[in-house]
Amino acid sequence: MKKAVFPGHELRERREELGMTLAEAHAKVCVRPDYLCALEEGRMEVLPRGCYAKGFIRSYCALLELPVEPFLCAYDEEARRSNTLLARAHLGEPEKRPHRIQDAITWGAISFFLLLCWVTYIVVVNPRAEISEGAVEAGKLEVVVPPSPADPGF
Numbered sequence: 001m002k003k004a005v006f007p008g009h010e011l012r013e014r015r016e017e018l019g020m021t022l023a024e025a026h027a028k029v030c031v032r033p034d035y036l037c038a039l040e041e042g043r044m045e046v047l048p049r050g051c052y053a054k055g056f057i058r059s060y061c062a063l064l065e066l067p068v069e070p071f072l073c074a075y076d077e078e079a080r081r082s083n084t085l086l087a088r089a090h091l092g093e094p095e096k097r098p099h100r101i102q103d104a105i106t107w108g109a110i111s112f113f114l115l116l117c118w119v120t121y122i123v124v125v126n127p128r129a130e131i132s133e134g135a136v137e138a139g140k141l142e143v144v145v146p147p148s149p150a151d152p153g154f
Helices: 008-017 022-029 033-041 050-064 069-081 083-089 099-125
Strands: none
Touching: 008 033, 008 050, 022 033, 022 050, 033 050, 050 069
């Protein structure tokens, strides 16, 4: 990997020359200390997307009373050279999954839906009522006719 071209060491030297700590710089420009440290070390991949990073550079240079243009040009050059920054600069482009993974997710969802339909049919639509254990069955109807009073055997 090529060495960073961003002159962050100049920012650090100027801040130290002014007798300012990172915490004091953070309090004055409202940029997170880890971003300020990344600027000073030339680690552009730590910073957020382009317009935010450029705003941080502008604010920090204004605080340190340094000309902003050389730092913005150096940032743009670093962004062109760094694949990480170029990849992060594409705002609306969603992350794409490999086709095999996408196909597996699709078939998994279809299989789950079919399984859910089958279970619903078995449980709700076609319940099994074939269980005969403990069932009560009615026998033949037997009618006993009582003897009538006119019967001689009464």
